[in-house]
Amino acid sequence: MVRVAIITVSDTCHAEPSHDRSGPALRDLIASKQSDWTFLAGDIVPDDADIIRRAVVRLCDEEKVDLAISKVLEKEAPGLVVAMITESLKVTPLASLSRPVAGVRGSTVIVTLPGSPKGAKENLTAILPALPHAMQLARGESSRQLHTSPMNPVNVAPISSTTSHDYSHNHSHDHSLSHSHDHSHSSSSGGHRALARPLDTPVAFRARTSPYPMISIADAHRTIEQYSTALDAVELPVNPSLVGHVLAEDVFSVEDVPAYRASIVDGYAVIASDGAGEFQVSRPVTAEKDVQVPRITPGQIARVASGAAVPEGADAVVMVEYTEVVRASQDGSLEEVVRVAGASRSGDNIREVGSDMAKGTPVLPKGTLITNIGGELGSLAASGRSKVLVHRKPRVGVLSTGNEVVEIGETLGFGAVRDSNRPTLIAAVRGAGFEVVDLGIAKDEPNHLATTLRSALGVDSSPHEVDVLLTTGGVSMGDLDLLKPVLEQRCGVEILFGRVDVKPGKPLTVGVLGKDEPKGRKLVFALPGNPVSAIVTFHLFGLPALRRLAAHPSPHLPTVPARLLHSVPTDSRPEYMRARLRMIRSPATGLATVEWIAEITGMQRSSRVASLAGANALVRVSPRKEREVEGKEVGRVGEGEVVEAVVLDTEGW
Amino acid sequence: MVRVAIITVSDTCHAEPSHDRSGPALRDLIASKQSDWTFLAGDIVPDDADIIRRAVVRLCDEEKVDLAISKVLEKEAPGLVVAMITESLKVTPLASLSRPVAGVRGSTVIVTLPGSPKGAKENLTAILPALPHAMQLARGESSRQLHTSPMNPVNVAPISSTTSHDYSHNHSHDHSLSHSHDHSHSSSSGGHRALARPLDTPVAFRARTSPYPMISIADAHRTIEQYSTALDAVELPVNPSLVGHVLAEDVFSVEDVPAYRASIVDGYAVIASDGAGEFQVSRPVTAEKDVQVPRITPGQIARVASGAAVPEGADAVVMVEYTEVVRASQDGSLEEVVRVAGASRSGDNIREVGSDMAKGTPVLPKGTLITNIGGELGSLAASGRSKVLVHRKPRVGVLSTGNEVVEIGETLGFGAVRDSNRPTLIAAVRGAGFEVVDLGIAKDEPNHLATTLRSALGVDSSPHEVDVLLTTGGVSMGDLDLLKPVLEQRCGVEILFGRVDVKPGKPLTVGVLGKDEPKGRKLVFALPGNPVSAIVTFHLFGLPALRRLAAHPSPHLPTVPARLLHSVPTDSRPEYMRARLRMIRSPATGLATVEWIAEITGMQRSSRVASLAGANALVRVSPRKEREVEGKEVGRVGEGEVVEAVVLDTEGW
Structure with missing residues (x-):
């Protein structure tokens, strides 16, 4: 017997397991061609040396295998990127649109710098002190040296207090042109700088674009995965x-199950070698505990119930249907002689001990x-x-934030919005099998918010209330979007990322408290305030994390390929549209194939929660750039095109 | 716009929706060929005039349509069948193996009688008094006349008290040869006779074969469906x-949602016709309830947060990213002049009231x-x-029965069996979203059992405790198999059927209390005692009933066609094997098709609960007779053959 495991290494497939065509094809091949091969396990891991190594060791048995593959892949150095962006932000808020790349390959440190001499020099100056550390990192040494405590955030407010400073014209920073590679804000291999504005920054001095790099869906998954290891x-x-x-x-x-020789049927325990004929009936045996059963001897049989113990001496049971009463006591209460119609083989209708x-x-x-x-x-x-x-399964706190948010049943004043996020997320978390702590609605007031968050996360006093905190609202660029600064500056939470290249859900923010304590970590998902964005990002990013914390063997929701019923417009971001998925059988008989059809559920605006009503799937519409590369129509996905669908529910198939 | 609904009329497809190839093929055709046609709804109904009529009327809108199709199909008359079998059972217990057919077509009553003159005469005699009623039924009149109250069960114990009566040789009844059509024990259109032995029947006088007709899976589904209409x-x-x-x-x-004109972004509310340029900044607007927003006038703009109310006068919002501060107060707390980079169109970034x-x-x-x-x-x-x-969702009681059954954690004495059924069923019922009442373990003692059942069902005092009762054990042919007689004779429950042609699960017994009170009915599922039989029959028969009671739009679990990884033996009954289902993607790109592979989970004995561990599907292996008719190998289903799989879980895809 050959036991086969398949590991697919791919960032794309890791983020979207359904993109993996090779893994399933190999499984299929094994299943169809090698009858003595058994498929043991499959895994899709991101293109990350540590994760690959862990996956391989886990599958091969930790004691026996020690594969040295840690240097197969590049490492990124997001600490350097943060340092450069921070420096540039001092000069112009537009620096947040730049996408510098820094990382290591082998023991070489690679950094991209702006095209303008001034910008290049400023950036290099900013990272020079860190480069020795970066080279230590490149040689695989600890990243501790670069770590800046999130409790001492660096002020990155980019605008000086001279209001007449004409900041947007004197500096020619063209990061956005010269840095054309994707940048991953992975926290694994670099230092961390807090990017949120200090809570007391006056409005006119605040950044006018998000200081958080826009990271890819794959990077977001990878970062979350890193901090959602199984609980104790x-x-x-x-x-x-x-x-x-x-x-x-x-x-x-x-x-042993069964713990005794048990009859499979209602009938008579017999001695098989006695064959057919008429027999004396011994005491009946019902299924009953702690009742010893008298032994039967040749010429005897005993009535025995299904599940009851077969008397010693007997080695088969004949079904009652194949017997008849020949003689009974006058009142019918005792069978005396019973005729057995046919012979049994030893073992018939008996479950042996431990079988x-x-x-x-x-x-x-x-x-x-x-x-x-x-x-x-x-x-x-x-x-x-x-x-x-x-x-342990994670305990999940759910909090809505916003001065405009009112409870169901309350009067809706001017400018107010009903809290649909919290009941919806509570239902989704419970539906996925996790315990919920309802934390209510928090006002947009830093002290109130900080108190609520610190208490839930157990910052001041153990035991903590929750392992994972889901909040909605307060993560975009408004004056009262307090989540990031309050989490960083008042709760000691390190923000892992603050923007994701996904629609809906761009402001998705994920942070971690107790980053270096695998068993005591708490994760914070600060979800966007729009109802659809909140629910979609929960299913795409939050739920897999909860399942990982619970050590779930397959944390991601399954995906299927699906044919779109209608043409839909594309966006610059990858978009997850709400859809109704149905399964169509092949009209040909003898086929085990089905085709999936996806119907989009009406207008997809992220505030329109009705677009989720009746949806049982999220359909991924690839972004314009990706379609351009693939040579497809850029502006729309056509009717009948095949897309990937994340399965939320089998309802409606 | 054409809205299309498809009703598939078929008993087979109704029981196994996945058998329906026509419905999906039609849907597919509509989807691909008729772009202005929309698929509205689909339904699969059994071959039953009332149900068809209801389905059609429901889909076409009850007010407008009145289709007269009630006489398209035959009705069955199971009351006549019961009467004939009861008569024959007085002569021989083997009569329970016969399969007489009785029913009506148009206004003609059709009855099949045994081949032997004696048997034929006895049978006709038995039903003669009922035939006028049968003809009333044939003309669509009420069935009340034939109804025998379950509180006054008829004694049908088939053996006379003369123990020397040689019952098995003098009568030549060959029902099993002369009745070759399927017989449906539908309770809708006939009388009811209780078939359970009186509780005080001495052992030697009891039937040696079950007096309950073996009904088909489709008939079992149809009968259950009839009594599981939506709760109040x-x-x-x-x-x-x-x-x-x-x-x-x-x-x-x-x-209205939103209840006010809401900004979609963080930015500045502007008057679109003002175009680009530098503007005076009015009071900022955050998302906040009960705060009135000052009107802006030409030349002014107002900072506005995502989700906040757009001030009157403004008709567009510019994202903060496209603006810059030109002048602010010395402390930065107030923006005074802001430059807007580009012109807006009226309506940009605003969600209108109610949009x-x-x-x-x-x-x-x-x-x-x-x-x-x-x-x-x-x-x-x-x-x-x-x-x-x-x-309302049904409240479900779960009870284990048996003197041999002990709780988890108790000492396992000789002849004892751990109660794995109750925790498992409780988990399954809860997992399906229903409330459970744990009724513990009942001993095999009629008074104790009756008290437990009557209390749960609210026989003595309303309100009842449960709407549906699930019991395990006590339904086969053993001396202590008390469920049927106790339900009938002590609880007033009418047994709808007592045997089903399915493996595992043959002794599955379903009863109803308050048959004629659609809103006050209680259903009893007396599941077999073997762990696998209990769980499998719950998923196949119990769960759809719970979902129907809750008015669930798709009560049956979805099914898919699947390719078997290995050859398995067939049985005389249709068998539901526990399996691990996996989805294999087509290696070709651009296809929305997947293939399903099913792997059987080891030894399938019905006591071996481990065969369910890791199973996410139940695979239907067709019985020998069916395979013979289809011209397939009778004794085995071959490796690679396609079977139907009932999807229990998406885990493992």
């Missing part, structure tokens, strides 16, 4: 509350998800274990 | 607990399932409704 293991009782937990131990049976599950044998391996289908829970219950070691 | 509507608050409920009213918005959802317009139609994806709940929250009318 706890011992929990075997009962229905185990559903959604993942085993943190290999479970072996502590009992369903033998004591000491594996029941479920570490890493098994306990589903609500029932098989895993039933197996654990049958095995005799009353407690098992499972990974 | 209740008004519930709009909050996350609504998930899983189905709307019982058309919901219209009571508010996401207009007051008085439809939000969600009656019949909408509120999912945990969030769109429906979010839409209701946004609409301003604080309560909505939804169908």
